[in-house]
Amino acid sequence: MNSSKSTVPFKGTPEQEAQLLEIIKEKKDSQGALMPILQKAQEIYGYLPIEVQKIISDNTGIPLEKIYGVVTFYAQFSLYPKGEYTISVCLGTACYVKGSGDIYDKLQEKLGIAGGECTPDGKFSLEACRCIGACGLAPVLTVNEDVYGRLTVDDVDKIISKYA
Amino acid sequence: MENITVKVNGVEISVPKGSTVLEAAHAAGFEIPTLCYMKEINEIGACRICVTEVNEGRGFRLVAGCVYPCSNNMEILTNSPKVIESRKRTLELILSTHDRKCLSCVRSGNCELQKLCKDYGIEDGSVYDGVNNQYEIDDSAAHMYRDNNKCILCRRCVAVCGKTQGIGVIGANERGFKTYIGSAFDMGLGETSCVSCGQCIAVCPVGAISEKDYIKDVLAAIADPEKTVLVQTAPAVRAGLGEAFGLPIGTDVEGKMVAALRRLGFDKVFDTDFAADLTIMEEANEFIERVQNGGVLPMITSCSPGWVKFCEHYFPDMLPHLSTCKSPQQMFGATAKTYWAEKMGIDPKNIVMVSIMPCTAKKFEIGRPDQSAAGVPDVDYSLTTRELGRMIERAGINFNALPDEKFDDPLGISTGAGVIFGATGGVMEAALRTAVHTLTGETVTDLPEVRGTSGIKEATYKVGDLDVKVCVASGLSNAREVLEKVQRGEADYQFIEIMACPGGCVNGGGQPQVPMGIRNFVDIREERAKVLYNLDKSMPLRQSHNNPAIKEVYDTFFEKPGSHKAHEVLHTSYVKRSVN
Numbered sequence: 001m002n003s004s005k006s007t008v009p010f011k012g013t014p015e016q017e018a019q020l021l022e023i024i025k026e027k028k029d030s031q032g033a034l035m036p037i038l039q040k041a042q043e044i045y046g047y048l049p050i051e052v053q054k055i056i057s058d059n060t061g062i063p064l065e066k067i068y069g070v071v072t073f074y075a076q077f078s079l080y081p082k083g084e085y086t087i088s089v090c091l092g093t094a095c096y097v098k099g100s101g102d103i104y105d106k107l108q109e110k111l112g113i114a115g116g117e118c119t120p121d122g123k124f125s126l127e128a129c130r131c132i133g134a135c136g137l138a139p140v141l142t143v144n145e146d147v148y149g150r151l152t153v154d155d156v157d158k159i160i161s162k163y164a
Numbered sequence: 165m166e167n168i169t170v171k172v173n174g175v176e177i178s179v180p181k182g183s184t185v186l187e188a189a190h191a192a193g194f195e196i197p198t199l200c201y202m203k204e205i206n207e208i209g210a211c212r213i214c215v216t217e218v219n220e221g222r223g224f225r226l227v228a229g230c231v232y233p234c235s236n237n238m239e240i241l242t243n244s245p246k247v248i249e250s251r252k253r254t255l256e257l258i259l260s261t262h263d264r265k266c267l268s269c270v271r272s273g274n275c276e277l278q279k280l281c282k283d284y285g286i287e288d289g290s291v292y293d294g295v296n297n298q299y300e301i302d303d304s305a306a307h308m309y310r311d312n313n314k315c316i317l318c319r320r321c322v323a324v325c326g327k328t329q330g331i332g333v334i335g336a337n338e339r340g341f342k343t344y345i346g347s348a349f350d351m352g353l354g355e356t357s358c359v360s361c362g363q364c365i366a367v368c369p370v371g372a373i374s375e376k377d378y379i380k381d382v383l384a385a386i387a388d389p390e391k392t393v394l395v396q397t398a399p400a401v402r403a404g405l406g407e408a409f410g411l412p413i414g415t416d417v418e419g420k421m422v423a424a425l426r427r428l429g430f431d432k433v434f435d436t437d438f439a440a441d442l443t444i445m446e447e448a449n450e451f452i453e454r455v456q457n458g459g460v461l462p463m464i465t466s467c468s469p470g471w472v473k474f475c476e477h478y479f480p481d482m483l484p485h486l487s488t489c490k491s492p493q494q495m496f497g498a499t500a501k502t503y504w505a506e507k508m509g510i511d512p513k514n515i516v517m518v519s520i521m522p523c524t525a526k527k528f529e530i531g532r533p534d535q536s537a538a539g540v541p542d543v544d545y546s547l548t549t550r551e552l553g554r555m556i557e558r559a560g561i562n563f564n565a566l567p568d569e570k571f572d573d574p575l576g577i578s579t580g581a582g583v584i585f586g587a588t589g590g591v592m593e594a595a596l597r598t599a600v601h602t603l604t605g606e607t608v609t610d611l612p613e614v615r616g617t618s619g620i621k622e623a624t625y626k627v628g629d630l631d632v633k634v635c636v637a638s639g640l641s642n643a644r645e646v647l648e649k650v651q652r653g654e655a656d657y658q659f660i661e662i663m664a665c666p667g668g669c670v671n672g673g674g675q676p677q678v679p680m681g682i683r684n685f686v687d688i689r690e691e692r693a694k695v696l697y698n699l700d701k702s703m704p705l706r707q708s709h710n711n712p713a714i715k716e717v718y719d720t721f722f723e724k725p726g727s728h729k730a731h732e733v734l735h736t737s738y739v740k741r742s743v744n
Contacts, residue, residue: 050349057743063332064744065356068348073339 007120008081010051016044017055024059034062034070038077047078080118083125085163087111089141092131099152100139104128106156107141123164168236173243185216185229185240194242195681197251197280199258199318199369201230203684206323211316212254213280217241226250252284260292262370263313269371270554276369276679277316299344304352307360307527308375312344315372320680321345321364328666330641331474333358333744345372348744356744357477359640361470361664362524362548362673367680375524375674378545379555385516385544386429393516395430396496396575397421399437400522400586400669401549403695407676408553409563414691416699419568424556425520426569435571436519437578439496440585440594441708442717443467446489446734447591448599448708449725451659455630460484462635462650462657465591467491469529470664470673472738474640479647480740485660488735490542492585493519493526494535496575497542498733503721504575505538512538519546522586522672525664537733548674577713580609580700587693588638588668589614589621592661596625596634597707604628609706615697617667617689620646622657634659639666667693 023040027033037056038048045052048071057064071077089095089104104126108114111124118125134140137149141159148159166181172192179188186196200211209228216229219239226246234240241247258277266272281289299312319336322345326332333356337346347356365373385393406415425433451463466472466487475482490498496519501512519526526546529535535542547555556563570576581597584590593611600608604627613623614634619642625632635657637646643662649655665672667689678688705711722730 053348063326063335064348065333065335065337065346066326069335069337072337 008049008118008122010049012045012051019044020052020055021059024056028060033060034067038067038071042077047081049079049081078116080116080125081122083118084123085125085143087124087126087141087143087159088129088132089126090130090132090134090139091128092135094131094135095139098138100141102153103139103141103151103156106153107160110156110160124160168234170234170236170238170240172240179234181234183234185218185227185232185234185238186214188234189216189229189240189242190685196229196242197283198230198680198684199276199280199316200320201684202320202323202367202680205327206318206320207231208319211258211318213251215247215250215254217244217247248284251280252286255281255284255286256289256291258316259286259289260294261296262289262316263311264289265314265371269314270374270377271368271371271677274677274679275371276681278370279679297342297344302346302352303376304354305358305360305528306354306376306531307362307524308353308365308373310345310353310373312346312372314370315345316370317343317345318369319345320367320369321373324363324367328639328641329359329361329363329664330644331357331359331478334364351744357741359470359473359477359664360525360528360673361640363665364673365524366671366673366675366677367683368677369680375548375551376527377551377554378527378547379551379558382516382518382545382547382555385518391514391516392431392510393429393518394432394434394500395425395518395520396434396436396439396493396500397425397520398493398522398586398669399440399583399590399696400672400675400692401520401552402699403586403670403692404522404549404675405553407678408550408557411564413678413682413686413688414694416695417563418699419570420563420566421552422571423566423569424552424561424563427561427566428555428559430518432572432575433569434496434500434575435578435582436492436496436521437582437585438575438711438713439492439499440467440582440591441579441711441714442495442499442734443489443492443585443591444581444594444598444708445714445718445725446495446730447487448595448602450487450489451595451599452602453726455658462655462660463487464660464662465595467585467591468525468663468665468669469523469532470525471640471643471662473525473528473741474643474664475647476738476741477743478644479651482647482651483738483740485650486738488731488737490535490734490736491526491529492582493521493546494529494542494736495734497530497544498535498537499717500575501538501540501542502733503717506721512540515540516545517541517543519543520549520552521546522549522669522675523665524548524673526674532736533739534736549672550674550676553676574713574716577711579708579711580703580706581708582711583699583703584696586669586696587615588617588663588666588689589636589661590668590696591663592634592636592659594708595659595661596627596632598709599632600625600627601707601709603630607707614661615693617687617693619666632659633657634661636661638663638668640664642666670696 581594670692
């Protein structure tokens with residue numbers, strides 16, 4: 001079995017943990033406590049790796065699998081941190097018909113991660129987005145604030161090397 | 165209770181208010197098919213196979229019969245063209261993502277999905293075929309594998325793991341089309357704190373989860389002339405095996421089982437009941453010692469390897485409460501490879517010890533450390549009741565026509581105390597029969613207070629001038645409740661029996677699967693337990709200490725219960741494990 005445990009080293013601080021424990025203490029006895037705890041935890045850490053989910057499990061008695069099931073069900077939760085650079089590929093209709101799907105695939109292959117994940121060195125995270133209002137430049141991707149348009153699959157290497 | 169009247173397929177019937185459509189139909193003699201529904205445990209109305217037409221005065225419409233409550237004067241149609249059409253469509257959709265390897269699937273012939281497809285005439289299972297998820301088979305656990313390509317997402321396994329057992333190491337991950345049943349962070353089941361109880365396998369409607377099958381290895385050992393192949397059968401196997409051959413639930417097949425094992429080629433057919441008697445000698449002695457010498461109390465039984473593993477993961481601080489006795493399976497193997505091997509002049513390395521168990525955790529147990537009294541594993545292969553059923557079927561043995569035969573001597577000699585080990589409360593009753601005799605010289609047989617299928621039972625017995633307060637729990641969420649009570653100091657028990665599976669081994673994870681349509685209405689725990697209590701009643705000897713073979717094994721080998729030698733061979737230790 002492939003484990004989808006994040007390979008980016010966990011860098012949680014004691015302060016973050018104290019904050020999370022406080023939230024758990026406050027909420028754990030109310031019904032449906034898991035969702036608000038997870039939302040706060042993601043606010044504190046930016047994502048929900050195994051280390052964070054374990055803290056929640058140990059302190060609420062909710063089985064780890066149940067927490068993981070909820071985290072993977074909702075798109076609002078992420079198992080991976082944001083990288084230094086977030087590459088966001090538009091898969092909106094205009095970009096998609098212009099081949100952004102292939103660009104997205106190429107990026108996954110090149111970075112060795114799936115959409116939603118972060119490279120182990122913490123440099124790049126990859127995500128798909130819907131229409132950034134630049135359909136005239138389709139297909140489009142952004143790297144943090146930088147926008148790249150009228151792309152082909154061959155442009156991917158060049159863009160990555162600019163930030164590597 | 166208030167009753168209401170409903171009409172099922174034109175048959176008028178009065179049912180208690182609050183009954184579901186499914187229950188009303190059952191009472192009227194019509195079965196509504198189900199896949200996800202498990203009474204009180206998984207009432208999620210998700211699979212839609214149970215759709216039924218109901219009319220509450222506003223015309224007929226389809227509802228999920230398993231959870232929809234009846235109203236007064238409701239008309240119910242369980243077999244209308246609309247119902248059949250809908251169920252067919254649902255089956256075709258389920259099949260579109262089901263790996264249809266039915267030819268050799270372990271569940272072929274008793275698969276609930278296969279039966280429905282036959283009943284509803286699904287001639288083409290591929291009508292909705294399209295893109296499919298591909299899953300790797302998870303075989304990381306010692307006792308079972310999961311093949312999600314066959315999973316139909318009914319969530320029965322999730323419900324028994326989380327609710328009945330209170331463990332929850334499996335659940336639904338991701339969502340929509342990508343949904344699959346797995347563990348946190350895609351850990352293999354072997355990495356989690358799964359206790360190997362196998363209750364998930366017992367309820368799976370299809371072949372998505374199954375025990376690891378060692379039939380081939382056992383057949384190879386039997387075929388090897390160098391090896392002496394011994395088999396032992398747990399008490400509960402004789403109460404369940406008949407179901408694999410179409411016999412009614414609760415049929416005693418002890419004699420036929422022995423005959424079948426002999427015909428399969430085992431050199432000696434022995435009985436785990438002998439080792440159950442041996443366990444009682446050691447455990448009753450340990451209990452008395454703990455009481456008299458201020459040892460850790462309450463003492464908790466250690467026969468159920470699923471329970472032992474649960475304690476190691478979830479209550480590691482309570483391990484000193486566990487009896488140090490090995491389980492009967494392991495005591496049997498250890499005694500066979502030391503005492504019996506010596507007596508027969510056979511090198512224990514050439515003995516292959518096979519056990520037939522109603523249990524999947526036994527497969528994990530044989531690989532535990534500190535279970536090799538003769539320097540080789542006490543038990544080499546542990547097969548489930550289901551595997552034995554398949555072995556017999558494959559060998560072409562006409563099981564139902566077999567004569568009744570007897571176990572071999574001396575490790576086939578047992579008492580009524582040994583046979584009731586297979587039901588919740590049985591170990592407690594057997595232990596008390598011997599402990600009371602040791603302390604007071606009195607003879608005790610029936611102890612009805614600790615019998616029956618309720619999850620937690622309590623009783624107090626006056627033994628001499630001692631009040632012995634006991635508790636019996638089966639099903640691990642019940643066990644958790646009892647242990648937490650002990651931890652909080654709210655219970656002053658001296659002796660606790662815990663079995664991992666609800667109702668004890670008779671309802672073990674290795675017993676033949678009973679279709680949920682039957683399980684929802686018949687208490688299989690009770691029916692199978694009756695077999696054991698009837699056997700107990702019919703036996704001339706009903707206390708372990710009266711077993712002549714046990715007397716001999718102590719006289720000639722172990723000296724006395726709790727001796728140095730007994731400790732070396734028959735006792736073990738436990739380890740702390742983490743929760744994942």
